[in-house]
Amino acid sequence: AKVGAFHCLLQTEAEADMVLAKARAGADFKSLVEQYSIDAASKDISGALGYIQEGKIPNGFARRDMNFESKVLPLEEGELVKVETALGWHVVKAGPREGGGMKPLSEVYDEIATLLRRANFGDVYNDELQLVRAEFEAGVLSKGIEEYTGVERNAARLMEGVRSETLVPETRARIELARRVSSDLNAREYAPECLFWIAYLEITKNGNQRNCKKALDRLDREHPKSDWKKAGDLLRPYTDPQNFTVDEADLPLALDSPQEFLEKATS
Incomplete structure (x- = not known):
C-alpha cells in the first residue's frame, strides 16, 4: 500500500x-x-x-x-x-x-521530472562549476572571504570547519568548504585531504556511494602519490553497491574516521 x-x-x-x-x-x-x-x-x-x-x-x-x-x-x-x-x-x-498498479505517464510526469532534477542537478552543477573554475583560473575574492567568514584566504582555518562537525554541523557546508579549499584557494597541501573528506562525508552522512566514488576517482587522478590516496583505496570498497549496501543506522559506526583511515593506510 x-x-x-x-x-x-x-x-x-x-x-x-x-x-x-x-x-x-x-x-x-x-x-x-x-x-x-x-x-x-x-x-x-x-x-x-x-x-x-x-x-x-x-x-x-x-x-x-x-x-x-x-x-x-x-x-x-x-x-x-x-x-x-x-x-x-x-x-x-x-x-x-x-494498493499498487501502474499509473499513466501523464499522471506522474511532473513527479518523475522533479525527482530527476533533484537527483542530478547537484552533480551537474558541481561538475560544471569545477570546469569553469579551471578554465578561468577563478578564485575567491579576498573581500568576500573577509566579509562573510572573517578569514582571508586562510586554508588552515577553513580546514578546521571541514574536519569538525561541531564547528560546522551542516554536511553540505563542510563539503563545500572542502571544495573551496582545494579549488578556489588552490591549497595544494590540503587538496588530497579535502577530496578524501568529500568522499567520506558523501558516504557516511549523505549515503551517496556515487558521489563518494567520484571524489575518490578525482583523488586518484590528481594526487596518485598522496597518503590520502592510499586512505581512499581503503574507503573505495564501500562505493560498490554490490559489495556493500548503505545503511543509515550502521554506516557511521562501521567506518573509521578519516584520520584512522590515514593511519591504517600508512602503517
Whole structure:
C-alpha cells in the first residue's frame, strides 16, 4: 500500500503548528505551501512528494526516515499530520491511497521530472562549476572571504570547519568548504585531504556511494602519490553497491574516521 503526500516544510515547530491549524481550519493547502514552505523544489507543485510507501525514500529526502513513514502511511486521503525529520518540520496532507498498479505517464510526469532534477542537478552543477573554475583560473575574492567568514584566504582555518562537525554541523557546508579549499584557494597541501573528506562525508552522512566514488576517482587522478590516496583505496570498497549496501543506522559506526583511515593506510 502507498499514499500520496503533499507537504509544507517549515523551520520550526511553532511554524508547523500555525500552518497545521490553518489547514485544519479549511485554508487551501496549496496556498499554504506557496506562502510558507521552505522546500523550493516542491512549493511550485503544491508540495507534492509523490507516493509514500514502506522502504522507499521520499522525493527530496537524502535517506529513509522511519518516523516519517510511520506517521504518513496510515493517513487516509485529506488527513493532516505534523512530522519532524532532519529536513525540518513537515505538515503533511495525504492524497489518494493505492494498493499498487501502474499509473499513466501523464499522471506522474511532473513527479518523475522533479525527482530527476533533484537527483542530478547537484552533480551537474558541481561538475560544471569545477570546469569553469579551471578554465578561468577563478578564485575567491579576498573581500568576500573577509566579509562573510572573517578569514582571508586562510586554508588552515577553513580546514578546521571541514574536519569538525561541531564547528560546522551542516554536511553540505563542510563539503563545500572542502571544495573551496582545494579549488578556489588552490591549497595544494590540503587538496588530497579535502577530496578524501568529500568522499567520506558523501558516504557516511549523505549515503551517496556515487558521489563518494567520484571524489575518490578525482583523488586518484590528481594526487596518485598522496597518503590520502592510499586512505581512499581503503574507503573505495564501500562505493560498490554490490559489495556493500548503505545503511543509515550502521554506516557511521562501521567506518573509521578519516584520520584512522590515514593511519591504517600508512602503517
